[in-house]
Amino acid sequence: MPRTISDMSTGTRSIALAVTDGMLHFELALACEVFGTDLSHLVDPWYEFAxxxxxxxxxxxxxxxxxxGLDQLPYADTVIVPGWVDVDVAPPAELVDAVRAAHAAGARVVSLCTGAFVLAAAxxxxxxxxxTHWAHTDVLAARHPQVEVDPDVLYVDNGSVLTSAGKAAAMDLCLHLIRLDHGSAVANTIARRLVVPPHRAGGQAQFVTAPVPERGDAPLSELFSWTLARLDQxxxxxxxxxxxNMSSRHLTRHFRTATGTTPLQWLLTQRIRRAQELLETTADSVDTIATATGMGTATTLRRHFNRTLGVPPDTYRRTFHDSRPAPPR
Incomplete structure (x- = not known):
């Protein structure tokens, strides 16, 4: 008899990718690449994926x-539903029922792109x-008025239920899941392996006029690297x-066009991300980390860290700190 998800080894997080006819192959392949690749050399145990x-x-x-079969979804720790090709067609009842059963059983349920229509139907x-994808948010809101649809974010984390916008935002949510489960250092290492940005906050706008700096934006591209090397300042x-070499007003306008946020908010996000890495991979005191990230004092770091992540630095360290060497860069 083939092994079922419920047979997976104790202590290993299991991820089930729900598939039926009519799924978007990009989001499906993305989830397979992120979670289905054996990365036990970074985290052991890695996910059990099916x-x-x-x-x-x-x-x-x-x-x-x-x-x-879909009847195994309730046995997984996390269930991921990829994008749905035709949102005008109701998703299969057996998929909807299986997702509903998985949620009732306590699984963390995640949708990528238009997979949100399956979660809403369940x-x-x-x-x-x-x-969901910005092109379909109006349809989702009209069809499911009991859902508060936000068209202006990359992903939404409700704890046990998470949804993402389309395409690249699906990658952002997958990396967010890894960050939740294994910490920022591991998520950043995997992002480097995939050659994608290590962290875009879920509240960032879906649609940005120029998400990737063009050739004329070379000063801004260089500015990112220059700033990241000086976070302690x-x-x-x-x-x-x-x-x-531009005015503050022009920089702010240029920054929002390229990143969807302001220079100061982007800078704060980078400082918090650096603090996460240091808390995970070093034994440095919070005071030392505050200095290394440009926060100045432990009090300032604790305030921003708690406001951003919902937990104080010491709690975060107890959750994610690993005595093993940091993952390779």
Missing amino acids: LCGPGAVRVGRFRLEPDH GVLDGLRAT PLTVEDLARRA
């Missing part, structure tokens, strides 16, 4: 043979804030503008 479907399924031009988004918007 495809669950009603049988052989057609995804675009490809035919997939799932490992298990009722797991009722009364919650959620998102008390940088101001004026300092950044001077380095980029």
Whole structure:
């Protein structure tokens, strides 16, 4: 008899990717790449990963043979539903029922892109804030008025229910899950391996006029690297503008176009991310880390860290600190 998800080794987080005919192959392949690749050399144990479907399924031009049936979803720790090709067609009832059962059993349920329509049909988004690809947010809101649809964010984390916008935002949510489960240092290492940004906050706008700096934005591209090498210094918007050889107002406008946020908010996010890495990979005191990240004092670091992540630095360290060497860069 083939092994089921419920047979997976104790202490190993299991992820089930729910697949049926009509899934978007990009989001499906993305989840397989992130969670289905054996990365036990970074974290041991890594995830146990399985495809669950009603049988052989057609995804675009490809035919997939799932490992298990949809009845195994309730046994997984996390269930991921990829994007749905045609939002005008109701998702299969067996998929909706399986997702509903998984949520009722305590699984963390995640949708990528238009997979939110499956979660909404299962009722797991009722009364919650959620998102999907910006082109379909109006449809989701009209069809499921009990869901608070936010069209202006990359992903929404409700704890046991998480939803993402489309394409690149699905990668952001996958990395967010790894950060929750294994810490910032591991997530950043995997992001480098995938050659993607290590962290974009879920509240960042979905649609940015120029998400990747163009050739004319070379000063801003250089500014990012220059700033990251000087996070221990008390940088101001004026300092950044001077380095980029532009006015503060022009820098702020340029920054929002390229990143969807302000220079100071971006800088604070980088300081917090650096603090996370240091808390995970060193034994440095909070005072030392505050100095190394440009926060100045432990009090300032604790205030911003708690406000951003919901836990104080000491609690975060107890959760994620690992005595092993930091993952390779």
